[in-house]
Amino acid sequence: MLNPNLKLNPKIFNQDCEQIPIRKGFGQGLLKAGEENENVVGLCADLTESTQMNLFADKFPDRFVQVGVAEQNLVTVGSGLAAMGKIPFCASYAMFSPGRNWEQIRTTITYNDRPVKIVGSHTGVSVGPDGGTHQMLEDIALMRTLPNIDVISPCDSIEAKKATLAMAKTKKPAYLRLVREKTPIITTEETPFDIGKAEIFWLPDAGLAQVGIIVTGGLMHRALLTAKELEAEGVKTKVMNLASIKPIDAEAIIALAKECKAIVTVEEHQIAGGMGSAVAEVLAQNYPVPIEFVGVKDKYGQSGTPEELIEHYGLGKNSIKEAVRKVLKRK
Amino acid sequence: MFLPDKKIIELEKKANEIRISIIEMLVEAKSGHTAGSLGMADVFTLFYFHVLKHDPKNPAWEERDRVVLSNGHICPVLYATMAHAGYFPVSELKTLRKFGTRLQGHPHREYLPYIETSSGPLGEGLSQAVGMALADKIDKKDTTRFIYCFMSDGELDEGNTWEAVMLAGKNKLGNLIAVVDRNNIQIEGMTEEIMPLEPLQNKWKSFNWQVIEVSGHDFKMLNEVIEEAQEISDRPVVIIAHTIPGKGVKEFEKDYKWHGKAPNKKEGEMALKELRNYRP
Numbered sequence A: 001m002l003n004p005n006l007k008l009n010p011k012i013f014n015q016d017c018e019q020i021p022i023r024k025g026f027g028q029g030l031l032k033a034g035e036e037n038e039n040v041v042g043l044c045a046d047l048t049e050s051t052q053m054n055l056f057a058d059k060f061p062d063r064f065v066q067v068g069v070a071e072q073n074l075v076t077v078g079s080g081l082a083a084m085g086k087i088p089f090c091a092s093y094a095m096f097s098p099g100r101n102w103e104q105i106r107t108t109i110t111y112n113d114r115p116v117k118i119v120g121s122h123t124g125v126s127v128g129p130d131g132g133t134h135q136m137l138e139d140i141a142l143m144r145t146l147p148n149i150d151v152i153s154p155c156d157s158i159e160a161k162k163a164t165l166a167m168a169k170t171k172k173p174a175y176l177r178l179v180r181e182k183t184p185i186i187t188t189e190e191t192p193f194d195i196g197k198a199e200i201f202w203l204p205d206a207g208l209a210q211v212g213i214i215v216t217g218g219l220m221h222r223a224l225l226t227a228k229e230l231e232a233e234g235v236k237t238k239v240m241n242l243a244s245i246k247p248i249d250a251e252a253i254i255a256l257a258k259e260c261k262a263i264v265t266v267e268e269h270q271i272a273g274g275m276g277s278a279v280a281e282v283l284a285q286n287y288p289v290p291i292e293f294v295g296v297k298d299k300y301g302q303s304g305t306p307e308e309l310i311e312h313y314g315l316g317k318n319s320i321k322e323a324v325r326k327v328l329k330r331k
Numbered sequence B: 001m002f003l004p005d006k007k008i009i010e011l012e013k014k015a016n017e018i019r020i021s022i023i024e025m026l027v028e029a030k031s032g033h034t035a036g037s038l039g040m041a042d043v044f045t046l047f048y049f050h051v052l053k054h055d056p057k058n059p060a061w062e063e064r065d066r067v068v069l070s071n072g073h074i075c076p077v078l079y080a081t082m083a084h085a086g087y088f089p090v091s092e093l094k095t096l097r098k099f100g101t102r103l104q105g106h107p108h109r110e111y112l113p114y115i116e117t118s119s120g121p122l123g124e125g126l127s128q129a130v131g132m133a134l135a136d137k138i139d140k141k142d143t144t145r146f147i148y149c150f151m152s153d154g155e156l157d158e159g160n161t162w163e164a165v166m167l168a169g170k171n172k173l174g175n176l177i178a179v180v181d182r183n184n185i186q187i188e189g190m191t192e193e194i195m196p197l198e199p200l201q202n203k204w205k206s207f208n209w210q211v212i213e214v215s216g217h218d219f220k221m222l223n224e225v226i227e228e229a230q231e232i233s234d235r236p237v238v239i240i241a242h243t244i245p246g247k248g249v250k251e252f253e254k255d256y257k258w259h260g261k262a263p264n265k266k267e268g269e270m271a272l273k274e275l276r277n278y279r280p
Helices: A022-036 A054-059 A071-083 A102-110 A125-130 A139-144 A157-169 A217-232 A250-260 A275-286 A306-312 A317-329 B005-029 B035-039 B041-051 B072-085 B090-095 B125-138 B159-170 B200-206 B219-231 B265-276
Strands: A019-021 A040-044 A064-066 A087-093 A117-121 A150-152 A174-177 A182-184 A199-202 A211-215 A237-241 A244-246 A263-270 A291-296 B066-069 B147-152 B176-182 B210-215 B237-242
Touching (some): A022 A087, A022 A157, A071 A087, A071 A102, A139 A275, A157 A174, A199 A217, A211 A217, A211 A317, A217 A263, A250 A263, A263 A275, A263 A317, A275 A291, A291 A317, B005 B072, B035 B072, B041 B147, B072 B090
Parallel strands (some): A150 A174, A263 A291
């Protein structure tokens, strides 16, 4: 059942569950952060509308910098603004930022420990028809290996809004991972969100869970549907929302592993270096249990509908279910 | 700011002391970049002992001018000048590049908070200076101080540099002054052979910058062009400072091989002898 303590959207499993792109929540969050703090500034590389930074830019034109199609400049100018006390949000497609400008982020932002917020939209194969060049599958790996930075990957637009507001309040560099496509609304305004804290969204009606499913980002809805079906088939699971990949909630992950003795991780990212790898690092050192990884298996994306691509790359409900059955056998 | 002839002689002496420190620290470190450090000693001396609004005893003073060193590899001249200006003891210069030092091989702000940014990887300083200048514009502080960026000619090969040039021109950043060390060398040879930069003036001009060329060793002229640059408020200014790499040590001058290496003990003694015999 859905965790009753988290005030999740009661319509999650309905056909008419509302769907909103995760990036929209960023746009709303940045607008609010800008209203709350005049030091918040926005920078964009010719993608204000598709990253949803236009809401902020329209309201605060004097605090918005249009850098043109120049992602290396996007983040280094952001670093300079942060040096003067600003809280810059730098938005583009994740493929270009942090894809193209990783070294600039490392040297001028994380090495300097300046509170620049990198916002990477259009991650995962669900970007769809634009094809593999625009489907960012390596950004979690790129960002979580950098010291000093927080890495946040929200599961819906409401959580993205909360994450944006939380990032604006920290004095640290941060990376926000966004998804282009509409995804079902899972949380509500009342659902708690804290950087560094994981939450259990789904748990068995009674008794202990047999498998812990850890999810980050836009695949959460599919994971919850899978957990519900598994419950009906007699397999008890817990589903954890790991929006905060760094800092990682090691305590909660270890507790889940101790209860279930088997873990499945789910993400729209390469298996190598992603959220699942971060989970494996925690468990290998603290409480080793069998882990199955649902993610992209050393391949690039291609054109198609989001649904076709998610199925093709083994990220859908069937793949999650298969991973659960496989890990159960390894217990 | 007015620069009397008497002060010029003092500055020349100071620049020579800084060159001596640079050689001493590089010999001790056994690695580092000699040519650019010696070449920019006059420019750094003029800035830190005459031009800059700063307070070495209160490095965090909010109203200070900002200095971004983009080509971090010439940090021996930055460290030596800052030490001589009173930011930290001159004796600390001998720790350059050694374990536990505040004077990292390339500048790191976490270790030495008196510097405005970490640098080393090329082509990133001007963007940060642009960000600082934009912040002051947003806060309406752009008439109270300047953002200076020291950069090399070699790093003009970097695309990131020109992204920053374009944005500064677009935003008419009159509070931004870049100083390019035009010493014509980079690691592997002469700039015009590795990647031609000329006509350099025209490149900057076409992005709406004011361009001023000057010798990087003539204190009087340098001071005059800095004053001229400060007066221009409707666009950013680049001062292309023509310098002699390795300046002050005949053996090292104009030879690109000294871009990225330090003198050994014997070469260092020879260099120090020449510098100690210098009379303005």
